[in-house]
Amino acid sequence: MRVPLSWLREYVDLPAGVTGRDVQAKLISAGLEVEAVEQLGAGLTGPLVVGQVLTIEELEGFKKPIRFCTVDVGDAGGSGAPQEIVCGARNFEVGDKVVVVLPGAVLPGGFEIAARKTYGRTSHGMICSASELGMSDDHDGIIVLPPEHEVGTDAIALLELVDEVLDIAVTPDRGYALSLRGVARETAIAYGLQLGDPALIDVPAPNSAGYPVQVSDPYGCDRFTARTVTGINPEAHSPLWLQRRLQKVGMRPISLAVDITNYVMFEVGQPLHAYDRSRLTGPIGVRRAEAGEKITTLDGAERVLDAEDLVITDDSGPIGIAGVMGGAHTEIAESGADSGTTEIVIEAAHFAPVSIARTARRHKLASEASRRFERGTDPQATSAAAQRAVDLLVLLAGGKADAGVTEVISPSAPRTVAMPADHPDKVAGTEYGRETVVRRLQEIGCDVYGSDELIVTVPSWRPDLAFPNDLAEEVIRLEGYENLPSTLPRLPSARGLTESQRLRRRVGRALAGAGYVEAPSYPFVGAEVFDQLGLDEDDARRRTVTLANPLYDTEPSLRTTLLPGLLATLRRNHGRGAPDLALFETGLVFQPSGEAVVPPRLQVDRRPTDEEIASLEAALPHQPRRVGVVLSGAREQAGWWGKGYPASWADAVEAGRTVAREAGVELTVRQEQYAPFHPGRCAVLLAGEQVVGHAGELHPRVVKALGLPERSCAMELDLDLLEAAGGDGVTGPRVSTFPVATQDVALVVDASVPAADVERALRDGAGELLEAVRLFDIFTGPQIGEGRKSLAYALRFRAPDRTLTADEASAARDAAVAAASERTGASLRGA
Incomplete structure (x- = not known):
């Protein structure tokens, strides 16, 4: 809502020295969002006068029509003689009244006017359009004034070119501020002045003779x-x-x-x-x-x-x-x-x-x-x-x-709200007193009755006032938010962050340390994004919670996965010249419960009861917390230290492992097909036998549909499931001072056997002495047979209380190989 200060003064008798900036400060203090004060006519100086066109000569030989005019400006030109002016506009005729700016004047924007030669003639001024005077964006032609205005009249005052305009962002609950009447009422309250209400006029009584x-x-x-x-x-x-x-x-x-x-x-x-x-x-x-x-x-x-x-x-x-x-x-x-x-x-x-x-x-x-x-x-x-x-x-x-x-x-009764007189005091944490509460409510147009318990009749122009808290807000804002005392809440001792909060912080620090940048996104999605992700029609992620009043019609639902927001951020940054990206987000997803439950309205003067809390939670959708990452471009840049390498599905899987380590969980990684990932480059992440997430490279069709960089990768984990699988939190590793014994084994298995299954068998078979196992080579070729592959592992053995002998390390290795052979059909290469 744009509010000219000159118009506002018609309803509020502001002191002569009050500026738009002063009114802005007062209204902001009262809770209105005055975004700016526009200075109309800033830098404008005359002479700018009403002129009458006496003659028009059409000049030939130019690319566009040009007119040479003589204009009567009265005594404004100094000599009283008509001014000769060159003009390209065509929307005026001889005898029309126009607005003329003469040499020596300055138009808005610092545009100085002087006599100058153009199109073979000397122009002593300019006939003005609305855009040149800052009145509007109309470039269609010059201003033609009504004939009753006298030649030589000051056009600055006539056109009200100098003014201040307040630009107010009206929030949905303050519709009354979309009018001069509403803003004037707030201004009158702020300055303690009387309001000249434009709606207080005599209106004839209804009768039967009106239009039916x-x-x-x-x-x-x-x-x-x-x-x-x-x-x-x-x-x-x-x-x-x-x-x-x-x-x-x-x-x-x-x-x-x-x-x-x-x-x-x-x-x-x-x-x-x-x-x-x-x-x-x-x-x-x-x-x-x-x-x-x-x-x-x-x-x-x-x-x-x-x-x-x-x-x-x-x-x-x-x-x-x-x-x-x-x-x-x-x-x-x-x-x-x-x-x-x-x-x-x-x-x-x-x-x-x-x-x-x-x-x-x-x-x-x-x-x-x-x-x-x-x-x-x-x-x-x-x-x-x-x-x-x-x-x-x-x-x-x-x-x-x-x-x-x-x-x-249609007959209707006035709306009334019952409120204890000290209710604003309790909400604000300060003491206003009954007299102040009643006075402020009366200033906004309420009728107030009662002593300790107030019965407030709400004015017809304030449909937003429906509950005691609404009335308390009016008292608090008019008394000034800046006058509220600043007090720190008293926290009970021996209470810090919950384990869930600590886990989220550890996960964020770990991913940031691994080179990821946090990029929170809005939790709103549209149905078309599930098509772009290639989800099946019966995929549970298509079942969404739909908002009753969404911000955007194209995104009416709450997300069921973090990937749409992260991938949109990836696409936006890639389009703006950032090819190498690693982004992460932790946040809630929303899964409908299947039953529509109306939540109770909670009171603010007491703690909700257990039944109220249970009813409130029953009305909410299930909201698991997830962590997601997306990658594209180079994972490590090339330089003097080496060639670098691009981000791949392995980096997405490693991001999942990074998160799991912070929860004290060791993930099992298996191959799987799961949208929106590439069917051959997708991993399911398990904590024990519980699926906690997926990672891999996105399907090429998904990449094309979303406009993403080629070979983009992603990972998404359920933090709640991961936390539950982690038990009592993370414990520090025990560091042994005794030396490590390393044994390498190369196992030949069928090409369809996952390396993760072989690794798990080696861990189970090696026993407590095994400290770490690492896959360092995969080989395929005619030497080991068609449909077979060789997996080479480095096994690290160490005892916490002694130095291992060669026989102990070899025995543990043999036990590991035996377990892998029994469970996966592996055989030692070359055996």
Whole structure:
């Protein structure tokens, strides 16, 4: 929401010396997010005046049309003589009033104006466009002013070129701040001044003579006001002050009737719609659309309506999507002699926020009106907003207000909230006192009754105030968050990190030490990513938890694997020139429980009961914690130390082992086929017989579908399962001071036998003396036979209390070979 300071001063009598920066600081202290203060007209100096075009000479022989004009600027030029100006615009004629900047002036951006020779003539100034003056981005032509403005008038003041505009990021719970009325109320509270509420105007009583309205869905529309203005001058244009205010808030002026409805929307916060009465047939109706109905909206697009859409109708069918956009059939024509619009029906209604939000999202049709309706508008402001629009149409368009006033209202009681008077004190951890609490609530428009227990009637423009904590927040923010005392919580002694927290920290440090960079990602995914990963239709990872209100329609679900976010980060960084990547993330994945449970609403004044905690946990999906890594490019760079080598599936497997070591678990690695990995380069990681994860190289089809670098690799482990398999944590290794005995063995097995099975058999057979086993060579060839392979292992033996003899080491080696022979069919090479 853009708020011009000059407009804001109409409703709050700010001291003369107050600047936009001062108001920004006050509003930020009150909890509004004022992102910037734009200085309009910064560096602008005159002379900048109203001029009248006297003559136009068309210059020939140039690549584009050029005009040599004489312009009457009164006494602004010093001599009183007309100024000669070269101009390339074509949208003005002799006799038009224009904006002229003369030599010696400086335009925004430090652009100095001086007499200069161009196109064979000397130009003494410039005829200005809106973009050159910083009024808008309109480059179509120069500004043509209404004829009533006198020649020589200062255009800086006339066009209100110097101003300050506050740019406020309005959060979803503060829809009232999407209006000058709402921001003015916050400003008045911040400065302790009176508010000139633009909605406090006299409104005639409803009667039966107004335009007929039939509301068939009182839930979707609980209030509808219709007013009629006749005798409108179709040639009336929006005055400059109205156009400038709309431009400052970011709205393009269109026509007088449309500009007035937009102006009132920004002023009061109530969206309006204007209908050409001559195009309406029968009563205006409000109902749900019939599935498949069509409407052409004001943007010229034909839209197919959904049965949940709320629509405005007449006897011809839908004439507008309620709260979102009107239909082209009843559009107000552009101002001008041929427009023909002389009678206008003004609509001011209150629509259900959720219905408008869903319709706007369904049709991908966000508008200024829908932004306000979906955040909640003031239902009591419809009559005042309609009256304000009628008054402006009478004043500016020469119209006459029809005596008929239509009001369709669904009865509703004021909303009340009961709250202990000391509740804000408990929430903030400080003492405000009842008097301060009551005063602050009254300042935001609440009616407050009671002593120790307050009964608070919430104002109609604050639909976000529904619970005692909402009221407490209002008191705290108006008293100033910066005034809250800073106190450290008292922690019970002898409590540190849990074992799970320590494990996560160890895992993060270990992966960082191995060269990985942590890259957390958003936990949201779309269904198409599972297709890109090549998951089967019955894969459990396709069963997701769907969000009721996702941030993005394309990612409506919570992730069931860490890989989509990590791979997206890998792709983004690779596309920006970082070819060698090793990334990791630890985080939760979300698995649906299969049953929909409504969670309880917990209180903040006490600890939840065990039953409440159990109910809350039952409503949550299962959320195991995972760790994932992705790699691409070089794992080690080439240099004077060597050739380096690229990242491969083995590095992904080693990352899994690195994580497992921190949990005190020794992984078993076996070959497996598991999406999204390459079928021949995929490993399943086991802790005992429990599958805890997978690692390997990604399938080429997955790499192509996701736009990843070739031979990208990944690993994902379940940290919760790994922690459970690790027992009582990590214990330090016992270091023996006695020498090691090394024995090498080369075993020949079938090519289909996994090396991991052979290694496990060697470990089991060697007994307690075996300290380590390492595979250092794999050989295939005609010497050992077709379909066979040779695996060479280095066995390290050591005793903790003595030096081993050669016979002891050889016996342990022979036992290891015997176990491998029995379990895998291995035989010693050369035997």
